[in-house]
Amino acid sequence: KNEVEQSPQNLTAQEGEFITINCSYSVGISALHWLQQHPGGGIVSLFMLSSGKKKHGRLIATINIQEKHSSLHITASHPRDSAVYICAVRDGGATNKLIFGTGTLLAVQP
């Protein structure tokens, strides 16, 4: 079993829909990252969370430390949101190593 599990693996949505991507982890962490990877390969860090909720534009990320679960929400989705979304947790030790989920491939259709 992976230490970081994401669901769903693939998601197709219509433009304007509200999207939720889930991430569960089984290890102790110091922070959780949500990353976005576009087809060209470049990775953008969307959020880094250690508690609560963060919002940036149409994106919202929440984390429940007790339940070891995080969600990424996209409101009013748009075709340009199409990408792979990756959940990664930073281990609870002294390093800044990240453990990655397998990613969620999102396609938003016009």
Added chain:
Amino acid sequence: GAVVSQHPSWVICKSGTSVKIECRSLDFQATTMFWYRQFPKQSLMLMATSNEGSKATYEQGVEKDKFLINHASLTLSTLTVTSAHPEDSSFYICSAPRLEGGEQFFGPGTRLTVL
């Protein structure tokens, strides 16, 4: 936000040659950088942790003599794929955490194709 660059963005080489990939943190100092490889439709796999001024730490199963890492300054780490073979063809990405806050910044990646 902070920027991490990689060079080259893509490279094609013949089997048996060596290829060097550079990772630079452009506006902050990075005592640690991470090197990953990613195969198509798979997630990132950590290869090694590059430490400024000391030896890199390699993940299990990664050959240190094949993937040479040098972190000679606080803004530059290099990964050299020695005697490259077609199975080394992959997408190589570096990241650097900023000490203040711990946020990680990723390079744009280098696509290596070994013929």
